[in-house]
Amino acid sequence: xxxxSLRGGVLLLTLPVMVLPTQVEARLLIGDYLGxxxxxxxxxxxxxxxxxxxxxxxxxxxxxLARVELSAFHTLIEGLDTExxxxxxxxxxxxxxxxxxxxxxxxxxxxTFIALLACAAPLAWAVAQKSFDEISRPSxxxxxxxxxxxxxGEQLFLFLVxxxxxxxxxxxxxxxxxxxxxxxxxxxxxxxxWVLPALxxxxxxxxxxPLRTVGTAAISWAATAAVLLPALWAIGxxxxxxxxxxxxxxxxxxxxxxxxxxxxxxxxxxAFVIGIxxxxxxxxxxAALWSVDRLR
Numbered sequence: 001x002x003x004x005s006l007r008g009g010v011l012l013l014t015l016p017v018m019v020l021p022t023q024v025e026a027r028l029l030i031g032d033y034l035g036x037x038x039x040x041x042x043x044x045x046x047x048x049x050x051x052x053x054x055x056x057x058x059x060x061x062x063x064x065l066a067r068v069e070l071s072a073f074h075t076l077i078e079g080l081d082t083e084x085x086x087x088x089x090x091x092x093x094x095x096x097x098x099x100x101x102x103x104x105x106x107x108x109x110x111x112t113f114i115a116l117l118a119c120a121a122p123l124a125w126a127v128a129q130k131s132f133d134e135i136s137r138p139s140x141x142x143x144x145x146x147x148x149x150x151x152x153g154e155q156l157f158l159f160l161v162x163x164x165x166x167x168x169x170x171x172x173x174x175x176x177x178x179x180x181x182x183x184x185x186x187x188x189x190x191x192x193x194w195v196l197p198a199l200x201x202x203x204x205x206x207x208x209x210p211l212r213t214v215g216t217a218a219i220s221w222a223a224t225a226a227v228l229l230p231a232l233w234a235i236g237x238x239x240x241x242x243x244x245x246x247x248x249x250x251x252x253x254x255x256x257x258x259x260x261x262x263x264x265x266x267x268x269x270x271a272f273v274i275g276i277x278x279x280x281x282x283x284x285x286x287a288a289l290w291s292v293d294r295l296r
Contacts, residue, residue: 001280003068006061009283012228013275016236017268020145062113066105070098072287073178077295101181104193105174111195112170119162123155168217171287172202175294216293220286227282231275238268 130151134144149156176198206213241264 004283017239062109123159126152126155171290227278234271238271
């Protein structure tokens with residue numbers, strides 16, 4: 001659940017309850033940051049400050065994600081019948097070995113994040129340019145978000161393809177490091193933990209075992225979609241009920257007189273919590289599938 005939430009899962013599940021501003025409201029929110037020739041200097045200063053703060057938060061998030069990967073793998077491997085696969089039970093790294101492995105996993109998370117940023121940059125630039133064009137020179141009377149989304153379809157598709165590939169390489173690289181750290185079917189000479197050799201092994205794995213690798217990725221994404229789509233639908237339905245119940249109220253004091261308002265509020269909370277829990281389970285399943293694939 002922690003890993004899913006920190007990777008943006010919480011924001012994803014809040015999409016059904018988000019009320020997007022209209023085109024006029026969006027223009028008012030931008031304020032003086034938008035001039036006749038584009039964004040002003042103040043906007044870029046604000047963006048720089050926001051980016052610096054976001055970078056600090058991102059480092060903290062990546063550290064937690066590396067810790068989650070490490071703990072989840074050891075939880076999995078300690079539950080496997082390792083004596084059936086090898087002649088010894090793989091030792092759990094302790095002390096400096098564990099810290100070194102944690103650092104390597106953090107490096108993988110950093111490289112993954114940078115790769116995602118690089119792939120998202122063309123999409124972000126296209127969205128910003130299309131948004132500016134639609135605010136300054138609307139192409140139609142349709143909602144601005146639909147117009148912007150329709151104008152960046154190609155960039156969005158390419159980003160989704162890159163997301164799938166980067167997620168697969170990140171998972172394979174992390175499992176390669178984790179498997180080498182415990183010496184799973186490896187001799188001592190091959191247990192040196194370096195990110196680049198692990199990344200090279202991860203990149204070669206789809207060519208060595210294409211069906212198994214693609215199958216693992218397909219099952220992982222299918223499990224995620226099987227959980228997220230119903231969760232988003234349930235949250236959206238509960239949110240519609242909440243809006244309908246509360247918007248008919250005259251004052252907040254009516255909450256105590258109308259049991260229906262209490263029920264729909266509890267229903268929305270329950271839908272969100274259950275969605276987080278199920279998505280966390282799907283995330284753990286994804287991690288376990290990649291780990292077992294490497295340990296086979």
